[in-house]
Amino acid sequence: MTTLLTTRDVAQIVQRLGIDTCLTRLVGYLEADYLRWNEFDKTPRVAAHSQDGVIELMPIADASLYSFKYVNGHPKNTRLGLSTVMAFGALADVATGRPELLAELTLTTAMRTAATSAMVARHLARPDAKSMALIGNGAQSEFQALAFHHLLGIEEIRLFDIDPAATAKLLRHLQSVPGLKLTVCGSTAEAVRGADIVTTVTADKTNATIITPEMIEPGMHINGVGGDCPGKTELHRAVLERAKVFVEYEPQSRIEGDIQQMPADFTVTEFWRVLNGQAGGRDNHGQVTVFDSVGFALEDFSALRFLRDSARELGLGSQVALIPEMADPKDLFGQLQLAPANENVRRAA
Amino acid sequence: MTTLLTTRDVAQIVQRLGIDTCLTRLVGYLEADYLRWNEFDKTPRVAAHSQDGVIELMPIADASLYSFKYVNGHPKNTRLGLSTVMAFGALADVATGRPELLAELTLTTAMRTAATSAMVARHLARPDAKSMALIGNGAQSEFQALAFHHLLGIEEIRLFDIDPAATAKLLRHLQSVPGLKLTVCGSTAEAVRGADIVTTVTADKTNATIITPEMIEPGMHINGVGGDCPGKTELHRAVLERAKVFVEYEPQSRIEGDIQQMPADFTVTEFWRVLNGQAGGRDNHGQVTVFDSVGFALEDFSALRFLRDSARELGLGSQVALIPEMADPKDLFGQLQLAPANENVRRAA
Incomplete structure (x- = not known):
């Protein structure tokens, strides 16, 4: 059986x-x-x-x-x-x-995606990270919020979604989690401002630019979770150009990830190499790191x-x-x- | 749900x-x-x-x-x-x-494979076919036997398996099917001799040659069901060379089928083209036809x-x-x- x-x-x-x-x-x-x-x-x-x-x-x-x-x-x-x-x-x-x-x-996918994001961020985000912007408050958002709160000690999460009902749903579920401050913002830019980590979990099947270069601050870690098929991205290409970019499995990420916008020789690092010590993660406090997550088997x-x-x-x-x-x-x-x-x-x- | x-x-x-x-x-x-x-x-x-x-x-x-x-x-x-x-x-x-x-x-796979074999044989075997050799009397054999009996009017099935217990099991299940004569043979050659249709359903993961050129008689239709991965075949290449060969989906059959032994330009016909009239099936009474079945999605x-x-x-x-x-x-x-x-x-x- x-x-x-x-x-x-x-x-x-x-x-x-x-x-x-x-x-x-x-x-x-x-x-x-x-x-x-x-x-x-x-x-x-x-x-x-x-x-x-x-x-x-x-x-x-x-x-x-x-x-x-x-x-x-x-x-x-x-x-x-x-x-x-x-x-x-x-x-x-x-x-x-x-x-x-x-x-x-x-x-289970929502949990494993959040756990993967947190695992990667533990190696790439600044160790002193305390706040996270969470752009997209749909089905996966609570899982991301809880993973970063429980596993990285994130204390404040700054929320934005174009659908206020989605944000209200997240607040309803997580407002009583001890030690977690939830701040509702009026725009992506407002949510991202001053955040140590930026998590995007949006779902449109379009080449969107949720995160644009002027939003980026030194030392940010960007956890790009949404966008996982050809023709679907969340990050402006200039954000990728100024960051150190990490992926799960390069052959798949070249097809589906935000790096589909970049030339084939754009440098990326597979995360497993960071985990086992073969490659470096974040090089310094001011570097911008991107985890271009697409979800891997x-x-x-x-x-x-x-x-x-x-x-x-x-x-x-x-x-x-x-x-x-x-x-x-x-x-x-x-x-x-x-x-x-x-x-x-x-x-x- | x-x-x-x-x-x-x-x-x-x-x-x-x-x-x-x-x-x-x-x-x-x-x-x-x-x-x-x-x-x-x-x-x-x-x-x-x-x-x-x-x-x-x-x-x-x-x-x-x-x-x-x-x-x-x-x-x-x-x-x-x-x-x-x-x-x-x-x-x-x-x-x-x-x-x-x-x-x-x-x-269900056993039934759909047998139904596919019978569908194809209705278009490729001689219309007067009455007997079939069934080489390999394992899990799929009864389904093949019944499909050819019920859908093509096959009256005699000549059985051979290197494992006599497999043949005994087939006999036990089918010996009381009305109008179906089952003949147990001592070798593949004996089973094939005089048969109008030859069905092979063997399972070894090796390049086997279950059917060799000297067994082939004019007008036979060979339904090659076993062998469905690289390095696994049932028919001697000379059998393919002298036959008109039909496949399900050419890109997959080139990898998995008996035609994996043949050069990439060896001529095959996809069966759907016969079904819709775009391609001919059997050209004459004496032609040998082969359905190199691998199973398609x-x-x-x-x-x-x-x-x-x-x-x-x-x-x-x-x-x-x-x-x-x-x-x-x-x-x-x-x-x-x-x-x-x-x-x-x-x-x-």
Whole structure:
């Protein structure tokens, strides 16, 4: 049987462990896997573009585990009452190909993206960073806010969204978090002014310039999370030109990242090289650093490992007959005689 | 909610509709989609190779529906009591990216492969074909036998497998099918001798030569089903040289098919062109035709449509919370408050 974790199961994991513990543990899984970078069979994701969005598959494997994520990006979905991003994925055994875990990855992607942002910022932002501008207060924003608060000690978050209802929703969720000051701003420029870290999480499928050069102050770290497909950017190219730019997996980021605006020889550093000490991070206090995040399959691999281990620990999940279980593995035809058992989908004890 | 169809649900579809009806309907879906060939966004599958096998993702989309299949191929799995091939997949709405159906595709792949073989053979085999050699009597063999019996009127099937237990299993399942004569042979050559159609469904991950030139008789149609990754073939190259060769999707078949042995300019015909009349099929009674089948994503797209429609018709399947359902689509964080409801996975009424 294959373990199935639904949205409710993942919500249970977060409720029972606490969001701060989940984010902390996720960073642990992410760092462990990023340190093993060269052990992975990596490929840019496979995208199917349509008029209003994109559907992508993100596979990755090491010698023992294989994972993939299905994820869409449809910026107009919110008008239909649907999520912009929806995701699910699986973890399988490389030796046999058997899928072990099938899991929702919508909530999980928001957590792993925030954990990745915080992991990277711990190495690139100034150690004394205390404030962050958060541009875009949609589905991923609370996760980013909490990751930077819990994992980097960010005390003030300066909010802006073109949709005031999105900002109000964020305030409703996070206004009672102890030690976190939330400041609502009237524009991106106002939110960014004086911030140590600037996080952008916007979703339009256009070449936007959310962050322009005159907003940039010495020593800022820019965590560019939104924009993750060709023709979709958030940063003005002059912002990239004056910064030291870090990416996850260069072949994919050249296609999808904000660096799609730059020439092919524009210098970027893959983050794993900073983590393992092969490359330097921030060179000095006044340098501007950019993490041009697009989301990489390795992060979902780490997140699926976290889900698998947490679900085991907490006894969560259902067992589903996604794959035949056969006494004689050559007797697939015999499976046609299966009864319509209620044991089809079984809850954990 | 996303509809989940497990192995038991698909077994129920087959039990309630009958295998002959399922295969007949599948051919209808396949032909409808093959006739729309140019409407599809096609790509060779994405493979992760390891020492003992391969794990692949097979995406495809038209303007309204997207599908993908996860499938492995691990020839040594049977020694561990596991299937050589295990598969599942999903059908999603292109306009929003929402996954509508998640389904087992192990049983279904065996059915859609057999339906594809029969669809192609109806256009390429001699119209008077009455006998078929079936080399390899493993997991897919009964499906091939029944597809050719029900859809092409094949009356005698000549069986050979290096594992006599596999042949015994096939006999056990099919010996009481009315009007079908099963003949057990002692070798591939004996099974092939005098057969109108030769179907190979073997699984070793090696360059095998199951079918050699001296076995070939004028007018034969060879349905080469096994062998579907680089370094894995079933037909001697001289068999291909003297035949007219048909494939599903040339870019993928050049990598995976038996034609991987041939030069890049070796002439092949994509089957959809025969179906819509753009290309000829068999040129004369004595010509040898080869369908170098590797399995293409379009066939899973058709199979998933068949499953979706059949499950609706029969009221089968579970509803699972694979994707968040939100009153406010920007309020993903609010999903963390979800209760651990038993309504997590809901059976159809």
